[in-house]
Amino acid sequence: MEKRLSSLLENCTSGGCGAKIGPGELSGLLKGLPVFSDENLIVGYDSSDDAAVYKIDEKRSIVTTADFFPPMVNDPKAFGRIAAANALSDIYAMGATPVTALNLVCFPQSMDLDILREILTGGAEKVVEASAVLAGGHSIYDKEPKYGMAVTGIVENDKIIRNDTPQITHKLILTKPLGTGIIMAALRGEAASSEAVNKAVASMERLNKYAAEKMRGFNISACTDITGFGLLAHMLEMASDKVSVAIDPNEIPYIEEAHEYAGDFLVTAAGQRNRNHFSDKADLSGLPFAIQELMFDPQTSGGLLICAAPEQAYDLLAAIQADDPAAKMIGEIIKREKDVIVLNT
Amino acid sequence: MKIIDVMGKPCPIPVIEAKKALAKQDADGVLVRVDNIVAVQNLEKMAKGYGYGFSYVENAKDSYEASISRDGKTAPVLNNAGSGAGAVKCGPPSGKWVVVISRNTMGEGAEELGKILIKGFIYSLTELAVPPEYVIFLNSGAHLTSEGANTIEDLKKLEEKGIGIFTCGTCANYYGLQDKLAVGAITDMYGITEKMASASNVINI
Numbered sequence: 001m002e003k004r005l006s007s008l009l010e011n012c013t014s015g016g017c018g019a020k021i022g023p024g025e026l027s028g029l030l031k032g033l034p035v036f037s038d039e040n041l042i043v044g045y046d047s048s049d050d051a052a053v054y055k056i057d058e059k060r061s062i063v064t065t066a067d068f069f070p071p072m073v074n075d076p077k078a079f080g081r082i083a084a085a086n087a088l089s090d091i092y093a094m095g096a097t098p099v100t101a102l103n104l105v106c107f108p109q110s111m112d113l114d115i116l117r118e119i120l121t122g123g124a125e126k127v128v129e130a131s132a133v134l135a136g137g138h139s140i141y142d143k144e145p146k147y148g149m150a151v152t153g154i155v156e157n158d159k160i161i162r163n164d165t166p167q168i169t170h171k172l173i174l175t176k177p178l179g180t181g182i183i184m185a186a187l188r189g190e191a192a193s194s195e196a197v198n199k200a201v202a203s204m205e206r207l208n209k210y211a212a213e214k215m216r217g218f219n220i221s222a223c224t225d226i227t228g229f230g231l232l233a234h235m236l237e238m239a240s241d242k243v244s245v246a247i248d249p250n251e252i253p254y255i256e257e258a259h260e261y262a263g264d265f266l267v268t269a270a271g272q273r274n275r276n277h278f279s280d281k282a283d284l285s286g287l288p289f290a291i292q293e294l295m296f297d298p299q300t301s302g303g304l305l306i307c308a309a310p311e312q313a314y315d316l317l318a319a320i321q322a323d324d325p326a327a328k329m330i331g332e333i334i335k336r337e338k339d340v341i342v343l344n345t
Numbered sequence: 346m347k348i349i350d351v352m353g354k355p356c357p358i359p360v361i362e363a364k365k366a367l368a369k370q371d372a373d374g375v376l377v378r379v380d381n382i383v384a385v386q387n388l389e390k391m392a393k394g395y396g397y398g399f400s401y402v403e404n405a406k407d408s409y410e411a412s413i414s415r416d417g418k419t420a421p422v423l424n425n426a427g428s429g430a431g432a433v434k435c436g437p438p439s440g441k442w443v444v445v446i447s448r449n450t451m452g453e454g455a456e457e458l459g460k461i462l463i464k465g466f467i468y469s470l471t472e473l474a475v476p477p478e479y480v481i482f483l484n485s486g487a488h489l490t491s492e493g494a495n496t497i498e499d500l501k502k503l504e505e506k507g508i509g510i511f512t513c514g515t516c517a518n519y520y521g522l523q524d525k526l527a528v529g530a531i532t533d534m535y536g537i538t539e540k541m542a543s544a545s546n547v548i549n550i
Contacts, residue, residue, distance in 0.1 A: 189357050267356065268356050269381070288524045289394060
């Protein structure tokens, strides 16, 4: 088993959300495409939100998203769970409930089909946990294995939570620790401890469902999930050109070993690409190097970044921490200043 | 200079391989061949972080050579996890001794006196004919390698003589000193334990 699994990984040059096309290249590409408009398309790709939202009637909208990537772990079932949790996450970040999921599969012809069975089993487990329905999928042969899902969710029109509508004075909660990208990259270099890998895998497998369910009933002005672009990128995206974000660097949750590996410069290519793209948009030079790297670290199946009304935020945080103990209050939304990201030190 | 070819290898493997090569006792530098600029940038962060010399050339769009020179700086310990085959060798144990300083004063009694004594002790190390191989700082000892300490000058002298100055990273973090390190490198408990275990004599302060 071990042999086959490591060959699964060896086939890939970069795993998880670290395989994302760089943010600079991507926005350049998208500029060349026509902008579609439809009065019922409430959230489209022009707003770079987590998922597309299409109004189906006066009450409800459907939310659609797709995500897939090459494996980043040795265990195919864990890979399946992570890929599914990651794909489902965008639905939760919009405030919606997932209803159907379709498998997206790329798999090498030469590879043992038992591995694929394990991947699909792991994915299906998460769909069950999400109380959604696995409704089909599409599979092709490919040199490198890849797996993910297209997911559809439903949301009431007045419950849609965008990622770029934060209100000033609202507090920011991050529900999962950072560092999964660094740990998975260290694993490829055989430089990660098994404890570190276990922590990262558990975090990536974790559905954002629980944190998202806690949000209901609270005054939430914005929400997104942390992806391969890293925490800083999502904060910048949330602030857009309207507000600034004051962060408490000491409160940023991270997996201890990831902090250690970052201090040892065991960092990823995707993290450096994020640094190249975003470092002129925010000055992090006042932070220790390892914290900077964690803020650029590409997250696979990252946590939710929730923007909650200040009088309710601590109650929400306590409720989230009951199931996701790593969750932390990492900052707040302030009036637009010269710098989009302000460091509270 | 040792040449490492890590073309096609994803990050952080170029950094890991370069660190392994630099950790060899007789290494003065390493030339790393990589196929993308991002790997070059990650090597540069590592080199600059440890105070090494760094330069690179672009031979083609998918071919770069980064050279890292130790410039007399002590190589840091490798990350514990990878250990095994590629781990740091601390050289033959014969006659190698290590000083472990786990507080920012010396001896029991008045704190003021203890601070004078520890400064004197570190100065004395610089005068020894056979100096220790490593001086390791733990717990409140981490203050002695941080900006503002009156021991920095003597520790830098030790470092120039090729003596490894290491501070426990957990300790520096605990006291909020992680970005104030003024001399030597940060290490972890594995690195500390390894150095103590390979020494023929350990002096605990």
